[in-house]
Amino acid sequence: MFAYIVRRLLWAVVLLIVLSMVTFGIFYLIPRLGGATPETLATRYVGRAATAETVHLTAERLGFLDPVPVQYWNWLKGIFVGADYDFGAGVEHCPAPCFGYSFITHQPVWPELLDRAPVTISLVIGASIIWLVAGVTIGVISALRRGTLFDRSAMGIALAGVSLPIFFTGLIALAFFSYRLGITSPGGHYVPFSENPAQWAYSLLLPWITLAFLFSAQYARLTRAGMLETMTEDYIRTARAKGLSERRVIVKHALRGALTPVLTIFGLDVGLLLGGAVLTEKTFSLNGLGKYALDGILNNDLPKILGVTLVAGFFVIMANLFVDLLYGVIDPRVRLQ
Amino acid sequence: MTLPPEAGAEAEAAIPEAVLAGAGPTEGRSLGQIAWMRLKRDKVALAGGAFLIFLILVAIFAPLIVKYLGDPPNEFHQELIDTAGGTLAPIGRFGGMSWDHLMGIEPVNGRDIFSRIVYGSRISLLIAFLATLLSVLIGTTLGIISGFVGGWTDTFTSRLMDVFLAFPLLVLAIALAGVFPDQAFGLQGNQLRIALLIFIIGFFNWPYIGRIIRGQTLSLREREFVESAKSIGARRGYILRTEMLPNLMAPILVYSTLLIPTNILFEAALSFLGVGIRPPTPSWGGMLSDAVVYYTQPHFMFWPGMAIFATVLAFNLFGDGLRDAIDPRANR
Amino acid sequence: MNHSRSWRARGLAAVGVSAALLLAACGGGGGASSQQGSGSQGAQAAFNAASTSVVTPSDQKGGTLKFANPGDWDTLDPGETYYAWSWNFARNYGRSLMMFKAAPGKEGNQLVPDLAEGPGQASDGAKTWTYKLRQGVKFEDGTEVTSADVKYAVLRSTDKQTFPNGPAYWEAILDLPNGYKGPYKSPNANTDSAIETPDKYTIVFHSKQPFAAFDYLAQQPDTMPVPKDKDTGAKYRNSVVSSGPYKFADLQPGKSFNLVRNDQWDPATDPNRKALPDRMEVSLNVNPDDVDNRILSGDLDVDVSAVGVQPAAQSRVLQDPNLKANADNPLGTRLNYTSIIPTVPPLDKIECRKAVMYAMDQTGYQAAYGGPFAGGDLATTILPPNIPGYQAFDLFPNGQDHKGDLDAAKKSLEACGQPNGFETNIGYRAERPKEKATAEAFQQALGRVGIKLTLKPYPQGDYFAQYCGLPPYVVKNKLGLCLNSWGADWPDGFGFLSQIVDSRVIRETGGSSNMSVRIPEVDQMLDKALTELNTDKRNQMWGEIDKRVMEEAVIYPGVYSKTLLLRSKNATNIMVTDAFGEYDYLGMGAQK
Secondary structure (H helix, E strand, O other): OHHHHHHHHHHHHHHHHHHHHHHHHHHHHHHHHOOOOHHHHHHHHOOOOOOHHHHHHHHHHOOOOOOHHHHHHHHHHHHHHOEEEEOOOOEEEEOOOOOOEOOOOOOEHHHHHHHHHHHHHHHHHHHHHHHHHHHHHHHHHHHHOOOOHHHHHHHHHHHHHHHOOHHHHHHHHHHHHHHHOOOOOOOOOOOOOOOOHHHHHHHHHHHHHHHHHHHHHHHHHHHHHHHHHHHOOHHHHHHHHHOOOHHHHHHHHHHHHHHHHHHHHHHHHHHHHHHOOHHHHHHHOOOOHHHHHHHHHHOOOHHHHHHHHHHHHHHHHHHHHHHHHHHHHHOHHHHOO | OOOHHHHHHHHHHOOOOOOOOOOOOOOOOOHHHHHHHHHHHOHHHHHHHHHHHHHHHHHHOHHHHHHHHOOOOOOOOHHHEOOOOOOOOEOOHHHHOOOOOOOOEOOOOOOEHHHHHHHHHHHHHHHHHHHHHHHHHHHHHHHHHHHHHOHHHHHHHHHHHHHHHHOOHHHHHHHHHHHOOOEEOOEEHHHHHHHHHHHHHHHHHHHHHHHHHHHHHHHHHOOHHHHHHHHHOOOHHHHHHHHHHHHHHHHHHHHHHHHHHHHHHHHHHHHHOOOOOOOOOOOHHHHHHHHHHHOOOOHHHHHHHHHHHHHHHHHHHHHHHHHHHHOOOOOO | OOOOOOHHHHHHHHHHHHHHHHHHHOOOOOOOOOOOOOOOOOOOOOOOHHHOOOEOOOOOOOOEEEEEOOOOOOOOOOOOOOOHHHHHHHOOOOOOOEEEOOOOEHHHHOEEEOOEOOOOEEEOOOOEEEEEEOOOOEOOOOOEOOHHHHHHHHHHOOOOOOOOOOOOHHHHHEOOOOOOOOOOOOOOOOOOOOEEEEEOOEEEEEEOOOOOOHHHHHOOHHHOOOOHHHOOHHHHHHOOOOOOOEEEEEEEOOOEEEEEEOOOOOHHHOOOOOOOOOEEEEEOOOOHHHHHHHHHHOOOOEEOOOOOOOHHHHHHHHHOHHHHHOEEOOEEEEEEEEEEOOOOOOOOOHHHHHHHHHHOOHHHHHHHHOHHHHOEEEOOOOOOOOOOOOOOOOOOOOOOOOOOOHHHHHHHHHHOOOOOOOEEEEEEEOOOHHHHHHHHHHHHHHHOOOOEEEEEEEOOOOHHHHHOOOHHHHHHOOEEEEEEEEEOOOOOHHHHHHHHHOHHHOOOOOOOOOOOOOOHHHHHHHHHHHOOOOHHHHHHHHHHHHHHHHHOOOEEEEEEEEOOEEOOOOEEOEOEEOOOOEEOOOOOEEOO
8 A cells, every 4th residue: 555655656746747847848849939049038028128138138037048958957956945046136045945936027936826826725625515515416316306307407407507618607697696786796806714704705606606506517417327327236225125214325325336436526626626727717807826827828927837837737636646545545456556 | 627527527437338239139230220219319419419510501601601691700890889988889789789780799899799600610610620530539549559458558558648637738728829839830820720729629638538448448358259359360450440449439429529519618718818719710719708808798798608508518418319329328 | 208308308407597698698788787876075076177187186184095906016116117107106105306297287297306406407418417416305214315326226227137127218328338237247337427426416417419308317217216235136126215205015016015104204305295195005916897896986096007997897987977977088198009111012112001091990990999088089190199299280181080081092002003902911919909909990991992901919028029020020921010009108209209210229130119110311300309408499399200200101190098097086186197198196195
């Protein structure tokens, strides 16, 4: 078991490194296809009055004139031991983990990430609890009442739910509930939990519900399918024959079997969402990691993007690892792979 | 929004095994015929399928439709906009809907929404179909090889799929689409963009098909007919082509149909974020993106959103129906 | 029945969801729920009153002004910041040698001495300028401001490696020693050739060429004094030492900061500032729709970036007379225009360029930018009307309805040998929806006479350096038209025209805002104007330069930019200053 965990952890580290290399590559190597040089890359970070000399100086300062592997290595080193940056009148030490300074705002990236993470985490945790509970409940009831009106309409709505893009549902929800009716907070009005829990919940209410609607549709379908499958299994018949109450049969036996794949998917979904609820954050103007990544990409601000991508990758890989470990516990065959 | 796990999750939860004809051997109906009969009875799936055919026809005949039912998609109609009052909103209810402009007009420039939706269908369908094709080609090839050959090839390919699945795909896709220059590889402008989008969407999605096909191949490999083919001395290539592939056609078909809507949503998302198709070429995601600031005039966001919704719903209905028809045990 | 999913119910459910969406979405766009009544305190002023008068005048001290910024400052460091609204705001925490008067309308264009006692004294043919500083002006830590601090501030701003984003006038104009890299990298260089400080309160500037409009250079925030021992280079933006009536408190980069009273500020040394509010609170990176809503509800006072209301609020405000009366529509110091580039055939022939001038539908240009209120006024000259030197003329009348004079266009096309039109490309910045809409408008309008345009979007970060602003690229890619926009660095002819009509600012390596104007006669006229010390005569010359450039038909002046701004319920002394085309952030007070 221990060896299994160690192997998966090492693999996770490898994945993170590969992820960082890929991201680095995207921002340095792809523009070269279009004929970019270190100078042209630097022009994004200078103002209107830039002369060729200014551009060159900026390119030098931002390290673009070093070969790409050297730049990558410097950045990687910074994460573990910190780095020093020259700000003209003095040298600033950026403590580990140092994801560098944003090219545009000259602010260190790591504190900004820490600042935005709670928004994304709040969004995802809140929505995920809602969708898990709602989705599973509806799925179970649908499965038990297979063929009834409830089942058919629930599955119909669920089908609609998985067919709607979040940015459309979100926009309509905003237009209707926030603007027209004024009962939910309009976009962009996030309040941290530590400041005011009630306001925090209020500002996230609409994003939670919209996001949860999308996912609970999917989970309802999944749970229903899983329940239907397990309910026909032999051991359920045995349990009933033994005289157990129907409720016990469902909850203790059928549900457990049905939920295993659901929980797996849940773990993966949460991991993926933590790493990039870009669309939701853009639609509702929440200053989370996703929006940070988007701003970084649109401004070609590489340190920001690297920072977010790594954090995102970290969440995804951790989620995968967790699910794998869970399976390792549940299903011993997996450990032998 | 997690796009890939959605398709993958459904698959994992109810892995269809290639069902051999339920009826006795004397009946002699092929799998395809049986599936078709089941499909015919599923009215909802048929409705979905009919809508899809309709949509494909609309996309193909777009120029003709627009010629008779609307105005050219990039043509301005400023006289229909409230310029004097300064709001630049369409004059008239429901966003300027009229017999000339069936879905109303855009704010600011008065372009006909109906024709932009019709032309947008071309982009959405083209990219989604070709991207899916790319995913399927890569995924099927690697999945079959991996599942059939086993050993190191399998381990390597599985690890590769893990790597893809572990990445924050949307962020990387945005980054790639955002950073790509406007001309490369001899292409430029929207041609390049479309090719790029097809590549990105197709390339990032192949592990989902790959994983499923690999699983299918693994289970098929142990079946009697493969064993018997091997025992006769058939070569690997022959077995792959004549024994495995036909039995894999069913899941390939089903999961392609279920992957297409995911890809439509993916393209819409990229265009919504501004890294997809370049204006003024109409695309549904791009129209939604334009509509964000005009949320006080909801008709503008309504039509592209409904177009995406209807298309994705139709694919889902049809895909579900197809899967039911081929393997009725799944997801009843 | 075997099928557990009856088609009827599933289909109905799906239709039901669609119907719900339809219901939510429709109902017409207008339905503006005016959640706020007409309630404004005190006298209800009229629409756009603040452009010419002071709304809610008051001398009452106290209260808090709440600012919000839909984005962020480029930097709070006065030596590097380059946005007009930032310069407007910086006067609260810094004192430059000269400054724009805090007064409404045209009076706001006047330069008054701030840190200096009086306007600069010219000598040596306008190449040497002497300023005498006021005595007793103190930094927030109590040390007195001397001319050495001003010299240091100007010199550090020339270090373009540490401060790549700021204006570049000093390095171009001052007679600095060769190879000077700024005080951090060349600490021992003798810079007296450029700036001398003969005593604690005198500072003397030496420029390479005559520069009659020097006072405008002296109002830049990079003349705000910086104490050398507290300077932290590129990090100074987080710890600016104030010389003005307010100082920084609680600065959280990217999120917010406050300005509180600087107790070392002595009103006796400062006849220009009232310093009414006790406190200013500034929030950064606020959602722009949120900003509008909060101003309307009274939760916020000012959008400091003065970008104007978003389309959603614009609809509401313009349709509701009560809301409209509480809004202003100032003319900015910005021209949104399009460069017609004569290095791209067939636009090398003036008649083909004139065809473009006649054929374009200017109302489409205006609508693309937001209409007559939020977009701007139709432009016929390069200088906007509120810049001293503006002369009204219209060399290319485009019809009563301003939709273009197609006959004149066709005649011009024949004269240049392209009777059936021609093809070319139009470049614009992809991230700017207004530019995209304008490019589309051009495509439609010029198509009427057979000029076929292909849209070419480019990323805004590289637009000037790599694409439309790079002359070889433009020629190679047949970019006959490029969308452009220019806001004056300061409101005078030089501040407006120099960067966009002087052919010598064009660099073959790219980066200049001037994409199309290469007229040697104009260059000479510019130089001549800079030697004219009489302000009125000089202003007249700017107008003539404007006309000469327009005669070449290398610029299509689209709209003089206007914005729609919302007035705060809480603020007093609300006025638009022509110097920036925004609310004046120095004179505002607060009721509570």
